[in-house]
Amino acid sequence: MTKKTVGISDVAREAGVSVGTVSNSFNRPDSVAPETRARILAVVERLGYVRSESARQLRTGTSRIVALLVLDLANPFFVEVANGAERAARAAGLGVMVCTSAQSPSEEAEYVGLFTEQQVRGVLVIPADPTGRSLEPLRRQGIPYVVVDRLVEDAEVCSVSVDDVAGGRLAVEHLLAQGHRRVAYISGPAHLQQIRDRRTGALHAIAAAGLPPHTLHELPTAHMTIAAGRDAAARLLGLADRPTAVFCANDLLALGLEQALYSAGVKVPEEVAIVGYDDIEFASAVAVPLTSVRQPAAEMGRLAAQMLLAEAAGDDGIDHEHRSVVLQPELVVRTSSLHRVG
Amino acid sequence: MTKKTVGISDVAREAGVSVGTVSNSFNRPDSVAPETRARILAVVERLGYVRSESARQLRTGTSRIVALLVLDLANPFFVEVANGAERAARAAGLGVMVCTSAQSPSEEAEYVGLFTEQQVRGVLVIPADPTGRSLEPLRRQGIPYVVVDRLVEDAEVCSVSVDDVAGGRLAVEHLLAQGHRRVAYISGPAHLQQIRDRRTGALHAIAAAGLPPHTLHELPTAHMTIAAGRDAAARLLGLADRPTAVFCANDLLALGLEQALYSAGVKVPEEVAIVGYDDIEFASAVAVPLTSVRQPAAEMGRLAAQMLLAEAAGDDGIDHEHRSVVLQPELVVRTSSLHRVG
């Protein structure tokens, strides 16, 4: 237990070769004679030798892990993004470090500090800081990063996002097609681009239908959680000219809303129709399954990881062309919005 | 951009001191004169110097990150465990690497290999491999680890778990107290200790009530997911002497069950009462909120992290006494089981 850790030189000595040969047998197997290699591997096995990643990294200057910084693992949407990214990274032989910023710019900055010290191979980040300032250190250190779930026009950065304007339009178009003429938008923090874009999309749909903007009644929330959805339900029910349909900025809100309406004896979709956003698994697992705007979350994670790896592969990031990929959302219609009105 | 990375010697030169002093100003601030330190820090700032963690680690032999290997982030229960662990580790200034084994022993083994190469400070693991063999390399490398959510009798390892026998008993006691005399147990893979323990607890409750063992009718599932819960519902409804109450091995199953029953027009809790397990947030967010056995998930993660850090602190793990902490579950009664029968 207290035995000194076995290093490459121990293996070399036992196998009767030089350390360089041992190293080669790992990193350039072709350049070492098969029987030599076999002998070395046997010794490795016998001694239980494990490469020191820190030594390799110090020598080569780059680590074998990529970091993924998400806002909140409590939202299954981000879990799905993480899964997609993790699979892609592991397929490339890299480890993934999943971290949570809890939507806090300071936490984000702290993690970015950690990542630079670790000299991670790259970072996938769903930004918590709208200014993007907390990502500066990455650029300074030359650590490639890809922004996920947010469109970045900046030509210096790759990003993968989903067209939220289209998503908002899809949701409200559907509601209007069902005959609704008063639609609530249970939104979230206004500083989130996603929230603004979805509203924009909603308004587009309304304009396209020749309806006035005030057809949409926004009910902002601070947190986009189930609890916030319940709160919003109370506000909705207190409204004078109560909307007959609700577009929620995510499924957590929608789930909270649906539950509160049920408790209040308000029928979904007969009295109030609901459309959520993200299409998390739980959205389809409730008594009245939720219509939702599906985002290709896993695909987004996968793509982001691939773009990151491509960028990291280019030495010094030279000749790398930054791209912004925008994926399209899709409306998944279920019971919660299936009721014609008017 | 292509500028050579700035190292500690650059800082030393610019500040007109030696590298040792720069190092000290970071690691033993008290041993360097305040004004010297200030000057150094200014240079650090100006040059944008970032410590190389790999160099530190190579020198000191230990990294500043702990790994957390869970079965599946898609289950909010594990997310909660992860959150508790992450908070505790970060409070101690350590980074956390969250990874998913997808219940696969081979994935688990692969990650363990990664962790040994990284020489992480320690590992928190919810084991996927019931034999525990895939954790062997950790022991060989002297990397401390704590087993989470599974009781390990082995005196060589710390573990934090929840008393599943008590949980099963709690659930079924409650159901029996409501008057139920035919109870189904929608379980999971029999190789999971948790599944067996919860059944044992259920049978204890039944025996204590003076009822025969066949009062409990087990419906096994392969995956413990929402979809599996729906499937189980179909089997339940096909049963000759249909149980009036169901104990589910987790909330995902319970949610799927409840939805399928609703679709089939079977009233919960009037016709079938349901008790779930884990008390994930979604359990309380459905129309008919789920009674569930609450596990102190975050607490488990927090405790495990603390035990890990304690073990890692003891040099060479010498004089460290391994402990197995068993936490107690708690029944949270909600609507899904609130109906007296018989």
Next chain:
DNA sequence: TTGAAAGCGCTAACAT
């Protein structure tokens, strides 16, 4: 195909 040797950037022991 293999060996010898020079560092990668840092910490810590020791010297001043």
Next chain:
DNA sequence: ATGTTAGCGCTTTCAA
């Protein structure tokens, strides 16, 4: 309080 210096374990020329 500060400077000097020897490695940590590995990869990678360069020679043989």
